[in-house]
Amino acid sequence: MKRSGFTLIELSIVLIIIGLIIGAVMKGKDLINSADQKKIYNTWVNQWQVTFNTYQDRTGGVLGDGIINGGTATDPNGQCDNVRLDTTTSVQNKLKAIGLDIPVSNIATSNGGAYKIKGKYTTSTATAYLYWLYSHTDGTYKNRLYITGMPTDVAIAFDTMTDGAINPSAGSFRRYADTSTGTDGTSNTWPDASVTKTVNVSLEL
Secondary structure (H helix, E strand, C coil): CCCCCCCHHHHHHHHHHHHHHHHHHHHHHHHHHHHHHHHHHHHHHHHHHHHHHHHHHHHCCCCCCCHHHCCCCCCCCCCCCCEECCCCCHHHHHHHHCCCCCCCCCCHHHCCCEEEEECCCCEEEEEEEEEEEEECCCCEEEEEEEEEEEEHHHHHHHHHHHHCCCCCCCCCEEECCECCCCECCCCCCCCCCCCCCEEEEEEEC
16 A cells, blocks of 8 residues: 655755745834834934924024023023923924924823834833033033834834944944933943833933
8 A cells, every 4th residue: 555645855845945934024023113213213212313403594593492492491592401202292393383393102191202112022111301411421412303212122222223333332322321310321332122122312412
């Protein structure tokens, strides 16, 4: 009696095809995640930087610096007044007054100042501020877009998009640990995203 079944070659071919399909699915997910990250970076993070600079070009003022520019201080001094962008409309009203669009958010109630971001290990709402921050690595204060609660793996991707390299303590995009103490990380490596799932970051304006 003749037995029928799969040969080792046939089984090998089937396993290879299954492997290719799984690889294509995983690659597709990576491409989708990368596209989503680029969209968030371009329409929210980088767009706040562009909007900040455009406001200064058009008005000569620093956005978020003094009441006249949507800040809180009586008189402007060239320094952002640590304005939280998701709970205030003062900055947004100044932008509208000169015909500038508010950067896009996926949270309707955030006034453009917060974005719900899905990372590999967590989904978190990142909140943006216009801050006057001190850098221990540079020893200087600068106006920065300060963002809390960003998924770490997304922050690493944004670091590459901004500076072309992965270093949380150098370049325009950096990790920032704690505004209450005025200290930021000096390590030249990002933390393990599976352990430290969110980080605070800043982008030089």
